[in-house]
Structure formats: C-alpha cells, structure tokens
Amino acid sequence: QPLAGGQAAELQSKVVPSKQILHSDNMEMEPETMETKSVTDYFSKLHMGSLVYSCTGKRK
Amino acid sequence: RMEASCLELALEGERLCKAGDCRAGVSFFEAAVQVGTEDLRTLSAIYSQLGNAYFYLQEYAKALEYHHHDLTLARTIGDQLGEAKASGNLGNTLKVLGNFEEAIVCCQRHLDISRELNDKVGEARALYNLGNVYHSKGKNVANAGTHDPGDLPDDVKNALQKAAKYYEENLSIVTELGDRAAQGRAFGNLGNTHYLLGNFRSAVLAHEQRLLIAKEFGDRSAERRAYSNLGNAYIFLGEFETAAEYYRRTLQLARQLKDRAVEAQACYSLGNTYTLLQDYERAIDYHLKHLVIAQELHDKIGEGRACWSLGNAYTALGNHDQAIHFAERHLEISREVGDRSGELTARLNLSDLQMVLGLSYSTNNSMMAESHAVENSLNGGRPRGRRYSMENMELMKLTPEKVPNWN
Numbered sequence: 514q515p516l517a518g519g520q521a522a523e524l525q526s527k528v529v530p531s532k533q534i535l536h537s538d539n540m541e542m543e544p545e546t547m548e549t550k551s552v553t554d555y556f557s558k559l560h561m562g563s564l565v566y567s568c569t570g571k572r573k
Numbered sequence: 574r575m576e577a578s579c580l581e582l583a584l585e586g587e588r589l590c591k592a593g594d595c596r597a598g599v600s601f602f603e604a605a606v607q608v609g610t611e612d613l614r615t616l617s618a619i620y621s622q623l624g625n626a627y628f629y630l631q632e633y634a635k636a637l638e639y640h641h642h643d644l645t646l647a648r649t650i651g652d653q654l655g656e657a658k659a660s661g662n663l664g665n666t667l668k669v670l671g672n673f674e675e676a677i678v679c680c681q682r683h684l685d686i687s688r689e690l691n692d693k694v695g696e697a698r699a700l701y702n703l704g705n706v707y708h709s710k711g712k713n714v715a716n717a718g719t720h721d722p723g724d725l726p727d728d729v730k731n732a733l734q735k736a737a738k739y740y741e742e743n744l745s746i747v748t749e750l751g752d753r754a755a756q757g758r759a760f761g762n763l764g765n766t767h768y769l770l771g772n773f774r775s776a777v778l779a780h781e782q783r784l785l786i787a788k789e790f791g792d793r794s795a796e797r798r799a800y801s802n803l804g805n806a807y808i809f810l811g812e813f814e815t816a817a818e819y820y821r822r823t824l825q826l827a828r829q830l831k832d833r834a835v836e837a838q839a840c841y842s843l844g845n846t847y848t849l850l851q852d853y854e855r856a857i858d859y860h861l862k863h864l865v866i867a868q869e870l871h872d873k874i875g876e877g878r879a880c881w882s883l884g885n886a887y888t889a890l891g892n893h894d895q896a897i898h899f900a901e902r903h904l905e906i907s908r909e910v911g912d913r914s915g916e917l918t919a920r921l922n923l924s925d926l927q928m929v930l931g932l933s934y935s936t937n938n939s940m941m942a943e944s945h946a947v948e949n950s951l952n953g954g955r956p957r958g959r960r961y962s963m964e965n966m967e968l969m970k971l972t973p974e975k976v977p978n979w980n
Contacts, residue, residue: 520925520928520929539801539805539838539842540712540765540768540769540802540805541761541765541798541801541802542705542708542761542762542765543757543758543759543761543762543783543795543798544758545665545669545702545705546698546701546702546755546758547625547628547661547662547665548621548657548658548659548661548662548683548695548698549621549622549625549658550617550618550621550622550643550655550658551587551618551622552580552583552584552587552615552618552619553584553587554618
C-alpha cells in the first residue's frame, strides 16, 4: 500500500502538459490573396470591340 | 456568334464565382473554354479565374494546370501585368502543394515585374505571397522534427527570418497605401512567424495590431484568429492566465460563429491551459467538451487526444478509475487510426496506472508483451523512460494552412 501511494504521487508528478501540443498544429494563418482577372477588364480600357461591347454594355 | 457565347458563359462564370458558388462558376468557365475564343486576353482571364476557382475548391492540381496555361498565354501575348498576376497565382498554388523552390521563383517573378511596371499594389501583394511561401517552407521543415518554437535548425530559422522580412516590407508599402485589410493580413502572419521563431513578445505585438484591425472591420473570424494566436503566444511567455482569457474569447466567438471545429480546438486549448495552471477540474471540463465535439465531427485523432488528455488530468487528480477508462479508450482509438506511438503511450500509461493500483487485469499479460514489441519497433529496441508525453506521439501530419486544423 505505501508503495502504491508513493507510486501514485510519482505518477501525479509526471503529468506534465506539453506546450508542444498547443503549437503543433494550432497556428491560424491569414488567407492567401490571389490575383484576379476579368473578361471585362480590358474592354473598359481600350479594346472596345463592337461585338463584345454589346455583351458588356448590358452589364455596365 | 461563337465569340459572344464564349463571353456570355465566362461572364456567368464570373458572376457565380463572385456570388461564392465556385463549383457552378467552374462549369460555366469550362463551357466557355469548350466553345473557345479567338481573343487570347479573354481566354487568359478565363484560365486565371478557373485556376482561382479550383484553388478555392482546394483542387490544387487543376489550379496549377490553369494558372500555368494563363502564364503561357500572358507571355505569348506580351501582357506583362497578366504575366505578373499569373506568376503570383502559380506561386501560391505551388506553395500549397509544397513545392517551395518553384513557388519562390514564381512569386519573385511577380515581384520583379510589379517593380518594373512601378505597380505598388502588385509589389505589396507579391511581397505578402513571398512571405507566405517562406513561412510555409520554414514550418514544413520544422514540422518534420519536434521542438518548441524558438528552438530551430538553421534552415528553418533562415526561411522564417526571410518570411518576416517580406511581411515587414509588405507592411511598409500597404501602410503607405493606407490599405488596412492588407495590413491586417500581414500583421497576422508576421505574428505567427515571430511565434515560430520564438520571439513571443513580438508575436503578441503583431497579433494585437491584427486584432485592432479585425475589430475595425467587424471581421469576427479574424478577431477570433487573433485571440487564438495571442493565447498561443502567452502560453510560451508562461502567462497562462492571460492565455486562458484569450482562449475563452476564442471560444466565445467560435460559438457565436457556429463553428464547431474551431470551438473544439478552443476547448482543447483551454483544457491544456488549465492543466498548465494545475486546475484539473476545469481542464477535465473543457477536455470533455472537446471530446463531445470531436465525436460529433467523427474526428478520431481529436478524440484520441482528448482521451489522452483526460487520462492525464484524472491521473493528476488521483482518480485512477477514470484515468484507466480514458487510457483504455486512447489505446483503442490509437489502434483504430493506426497510431503506433499513441498506442505505445497508452500502453505505458495503462501499465503505470495498474502498478499504482496493484492491479492486473484481463489484458495485462498480453499487454506487457505487446508493449515491448511496439516499443522495440519504435525505438530500435531500447525501452525509454516511462510515461510518454504527447511529444512522442506521432500525430497525423497536417499540411500547411489549407487543411483545417480539425479534420
């Protein structure tokens, strides 16, 4: 019995929580940013083709 | 006629992606590609958006393919801005796929062209991307071994220091441009980089800035992220009470946002923090909450961790019956998921507990024999000290960022 008691105390003292757990896979990153293109991007700049203008014109 | 229909399909794809329905958007873009167009700029824009849609859908191989088409096309038509954008997108995709060296080349190209064109916005975005690639590269190598933040091999340290440098360069430009959202992103990732480097005070400063900006925008997800990251940094500063306070805010927001996986993670962090504070009743309370959600989400890895943590906390309280119960469940789950070192940990915990209780129970005889067999296979034969900690448990390796923490 006393032996078991001593072992229990030893066992309790071994309960060392690990900081490693917290950092292992729990870091929260910000989102990536992707560059965007649009089919209407450059029509507005220069290429006012009559064909596409009819399409995009509706959306402006 | 043909042209118009390609354009119409692409416009509908754009509309759907903007509305957040990438899956449907992809169908329209794919249809637009099928119809085809003589206009290479239109085609380039379609490829680019297909690449991004697949990126958001986490289908990276396809994202890579389309961003590559876009890059080739942009070069063919001599569209420098288009080439810069395609390079950046390709770099981001390569990063997620773990191909860091090529990712760096692409992101650097994005940066060089932006500078040539005197495009400050593009330059800043390229710097942020480069920071992200170096951060991932560092974290990836660091994950291969187990060590606390700050205790790093040289190659890891170099990559992380480069990441910090790029984030800081990005910050100086976006501050000049007055782009608060971009500042928020850079502060968050800079904070995480400092954290990995072991500069916990700097990490706190950066995450506090991130928090401020998140509140400015009313961005509760970003606010929650900042709380969680602040909690992590305070753990390593040894300020457990402060860490607990931040994790409690994380938990509160996770519940408001109805994000069960994040709620589980917050409970788990709180359980560990209260263990560090030696408040085992509270630790158990949170680990049980974590366990319930892990089961609900069919997250076996999380469930195993919860059982391991609960076994530990009950051991600390001297509640050996419950400790054995959870150690046994930990053993079961480790077997189920094929986690050999988890299995070994559970066996050693069980044998320790049994010795304390002076028990020998049904599985005991075979258990000890098997335990040595597992141990030998793991450690090349030499049994080590008793009671393994989580450090020795080979948990499932998660890929960087893109995989939610809770899968």
